[in-house]
Amino acid sequence: MPLMRExxxxxxxxxxxxxxxAHADLSESESVALNARxxxxxxxxIGDETVVREALALARQSIDEGAAG
Amino acid sequence: xxxxxxDNTAMSQVLNIRxxxxxxxxxARRQPQHxxxxxxxxxxxxxxxxxxxxxxxxxxxxxxxxxxxxxGSRAICWAKRSLEIMDRxxxxxxxxAKGVTWQTGKVFFDTRRVxxxxxxxxxxxxxxxxxxxQQYYFEHFCIEAAAKSDLIELRWQEExxxxxxxxxxxxxxxxxPEGDYRLLGDWVIAADGAxxxxxxxxxxxxxxxxxxxxxxxxxIKMRMERPAERWFWFDPPFNRGRSALLHKxxxxxxxxxxxxxxxxxxxxxxxxxxxxxxxxxxLGETVEFSFEWISLYRFQxxxxxxxxxxxxxxxxxxxxQMSPFGARGGNSGIQDVDNLIWKLDLVLRGRAPEALLDSxxxxxxxxxDENLLNTTRSTDFIAPKSAISRAxxxxxxxLAATQPLARRLVNSGRLSVASCYDASPLNGPDGxxxxxxxxxxxxxxxxxxxxxxxxxxxxxxxxxVAAAFxxxxxxxxxxxxxxxxxxxxxxxxxxxxxxxxxxxxxxAERAPAYYLFRPDQHVAxxxxxxxxxxxxxxxxxxxxxxxxxxxxxxGSSGCL
Numbered sequence: 001m002p003l004m005r006e007x008x009x010x011x012x013x014x015x016x017x018x019x020x021x022a023h024a025d026l027s028e029s030e031s032v033a034l035n036a037r038x039x040x041x042x043x044x045x046i047g048d049e050t051v052v053r054e055a056l057a058l059a060r061q062s063i064d065e066g067a068a069g
Numbered sequence: 070x071x072x073x074x075x076d077n078t079a080m081s082q083v084l085n086i087r088x089x090x091x092x093x094x095x096x097a098r099r100q101p102q103h104x105x106x107x108x109x110x111x112x113x114x115x116x117x118x119x120x121x122x123x124x125x126x127x128x129x130x131x132x133x134x135x136x137x138x139x140x141g142s143r144a145i146c147w148a149k150r151s152l153e154i155m156d157r158x159x160x161x162x163x164x165x166a167k168g169v170t171w172q173t174g175k176v177f178f179d180t181r182r183v184x185x186x187x188x189x190x191x192x193x194x195x196x197x198x199x200x201x202x203q204q205y206y207f208e209h210f211c212i213e214a215a216a217k218s219d220l221i222e223l224r225w226q227e228e229x230x231x232x233x234x235x236x237x238x239x240x241x242x243x244x245x246p247e248g249d250y251r252l253l254g255d256w257v258i259a260a261d262g263a264x265x266x267x268x269x270x271x272x273x274x275x276x277x278x279x280x281x282x283x284x285x286x287x288x289i290k291m292r293m294e295r296p297a298e299r300w301f302w303f304d305p306p307f308n309r310g311r312s313a314l315l316h317k318x319x320x321x322x323x324x325x326x327x328x329x330x331x332x333x334x335x336x337x338x339x340x341x342x343x344x345x346x347x348x349x350x351x352l353g354e355t356v357e358f359s360f361e362w363i364s365l366y367r368f369q370x371x372x373x374x375x376x377x378x379x380x381x382x383x384x385x386x387x388x389x390q391m392s393p394f395g396a397r398g399g400n401s402g403i404q405d406v407d408n409l410i411w412k413l414d415l416v417l418r419g420r421a422p423e424a425l426l427d428s429x430x431x432x433x434x435x436x437x438d439e440n441l442l443n444t445t446r447s448t449d450f451i452a453p454k455s456a457i458s459r460a461x462x463x464x465x466x467x468l469a470a471t472q473p474l475a476r477r478l479v480n481s482g483r484l485s486v487a488s489c490y491d492a493s494p495l496n497g498p499d500g501x502x503x504x505x506x507x508x509x510x511x512x513x514x515x516x517x518x519x520x521x522x523x524x525x526x527x528x529x530x531x532x533x534v535a536a537a538f539x540x541x542x543x544x545x546x547x548x549x550x551x552x553x554x555x556x557x558x559x560x561x562x563x564x565x566x567x568x569x570x571x572x573x574x575x576x577a578e579r580a581p582a583y584y585l586f587r588p589d590q591h592v593a594x595x596x597x598x599x600x601x602x603x604x605x606x607x608x609x610x611x612x613x614x615x616x617x618x619x620x621x622x623x624g625s626s627g628c629l
Binding site for chain 2: 029032033035036037039040041044
C-alpha cells in the first residue's frame with residue numbers, strides 16, 4: 001500500500017492542536033527528543049517499511065524544495 | 070591500587086612463549102626457493118588457512134614477523150560458525166574447554182536494564198552461540214596443531230619486505246634477523262592484518278570510513294562472581310554520555326571497554342592509575358584486580374576493492390577492517406579462509422578452473438560489505454555523530470525500558486553470524502516455494518542438528534555432499550537408487566537424513582528435501598524432487614565449471 005496522500009483525519013484541527021500540546025513547555029532539544037520518539041512509535045505502528053520510506057522521502061523533498069526556493 | 074595477588078600462571082605461560090627465528094635452508098640458496106603456497110601472517114586467519122590446507126594434503130609455508138603470540142587478548146568472541154569450522158580442524162573441543170561459553174547479552178541505559186538478548190534460544194545445537202577466548206590462546210592452540218603437521222612450516226620473525234607478481238605466482242623478499250632472502254610462491258595468502266605489508270607493497274587502495282571516536286580497551290584479571298554474559302552500558306554514571314562494555318574471558322580475565330572523548334589525550338588515557346580509577350568507578354571501590362593489557366583504539370570501516378589479485382589472495386583484516394562491535398573481525402576472517410581453502414584445493418588438484426577463485430572474491434566481498442554495514446550501524450548507534458542522531462538513539466533506549474517495540478532497535482553490536490551468499494554465482498536452484506525455510510536457502514551455511522550418533526555438520530564433512538532429508542521411509546529407497554546411479558559420475562558423498570530435528574530444520578517435516586552442500590558446508594542448491602541431472606548441474610556450477618552465468622533453471626520456484 002502506498003503512502004496515504006489524501007486527507008485521512010476526522011478532526012484535523014483537533015489533532016494538529018494535540019501535536020502542539022504535546023510539545024507544550026518543552027525546550028527545543030526536548031521537542032527534538034519528543035519528535036524522535038514519536039517517529040519511532042508511529043513507524044513501528046505502520047510497520048510497512050515502504051510506506052515509512054515514502055513518507056521520509058516526501059518529508060525530505062519538502063525540506064529540500066524549501067531550501068532551493 | 071590495582072592488586073597483583075591473583076594467580077596468573079596460566080596466562081603468563083602462554084604469553085611468555087618466544088617464537089624463535091631459525092635460519093632455514095632457503096636462506097642460503099642462490100635462486101629463490103619455490104613453495105606452492107606461502108601464507109603471510111600467523112594470526113588466527115593465517116593459521117586456520119594453514120591447518121585447513123594441511124588437512125587437505127597441501128604443503129604450505131607460513132611467515133610472520135612476530136616473536137610472541139598476540140599481545141593482549143584482541144579478538145575474544147568466537148562465534149558458533151567459527152567453532153564449527155574449528156571442529157573440522159579437531160580444535161573445537163580444545164577451544165570450548167578453555168573458553169567461556171555465553172549466549173546472553175544485557176544492555177543498560179544509565180542504571181536501568183533496557184534490553185536482554187539470547188543469541189541461541191534453540192536447543193539441540195552442538196556449539197554455543199559464542200565463546201570468549203583470548204586471541205593468544207586461539208593462536209597457541211593452532212600453532213600446537215600446526216607443529217604436529219609435516220605439511221606446515223612456520224617461520225617466525227620474518228617479514229615481507231617486497232612482493233613482485235610474476236604471472237604464475239609471486240616473488241617475495243623476506244627480511245629476517247639474519248638478513249634478507251627471497252621466496253617464490255605459486256600462491257600467496259595475505260593474512261597479515263590491518264596494516265598488511267603485502268597490501269602496501271602492491272599499492273592497493275584500502276578505503277572507507279574513519280571514525281574519530283576513541284575507545285579505551287583493557288583486560289583485567291580479577292575473581293568476580295558474575296554470570297558469563299555480555300554487559301553493555303549506554304550513558305552509565307561511571308562513563309557519563311558514553312558507552313562501556315564488560316565481558317568475561319578465560320583465566321578470570323575480563324574485557325572492559327570504555328568509550329572516550331574523541332579529543333582525549335592518548336598518553337593520559339592509558340596511564341594505569343587513570344585506567345584503574347575508571348575500573349573502580351565501574352566495578353566498585355573495593356574491587357581487586359591486575360592489568361593484563363591496556364590499549365586505546367580508533368577504528369575504521371574499510372576494505373580492499375578486490376580480495377583476489379591474481380595469485381595473491383587477501384583474507385581477514387588485511388582485506389577488510391571494521392569496528393569491533395559485533396565480533397565480526399576475527400570471525401569473518403575465519404570464514405574468509407573457510408571459503409577460500411576448498412576452492413584453492415580444487416584448483417590445485419585440477420578439479421576446478423582457476424576462475425573458481427573469483428567466487429572467493431565475490432562471496433567474501435559481499436560478506437565483508439554485510440559486516441561493514443552492520444558494524445557501521447552499531448557504531449552510529451553507540452557513538453551518535455550529531456544531535457539528532459543522539460535524540461533518536463536516546464529515544465530508542467528510553468522507550469526500550471518499557472516498550473517492547475523499541476527493543477529490536479537497540480544496537481550495541483549485531484553479533485556475528487555466518488554470511489549467506491545470496492545470489493552467488495556458485496548457487497544452484499532453490500526448489501523451495503518462495504519464503505519457505507529461508508535458513509537453509511542456497512548460499513546459507515548449513516544449520517547443525519543432532520543425528521542418531523553424530524552431528525549433521527560432522528556427517529557433512531568437508532567435501533561436496535548430496536543429502537536427502539526425508540522423514541517418510543517411502544522416499545528413501547528411491548533416493549538411494551538415484552544415489553547409486555550418480556555415484557560413479559559425481560565426486561560428491563551421499564547422505565540420507567531421517568532424524569526429526571534435522572528434517573524440521575531443513576524444511577523436510579512433511580515432504581522430502583534434497584540438498585547439495587559445498588565443502589565449506591554452505592548450501593549450493595536444494596530441491597523438492599530429486600533429479601540426477603539437476604544435481605550434476607549444480608555440482609558443476611558450485612565447482613566453477615558451469616560456463617553459462619545464467620543457467621536456464623535460474624528463477625524457477627516451487628517444486629521441480
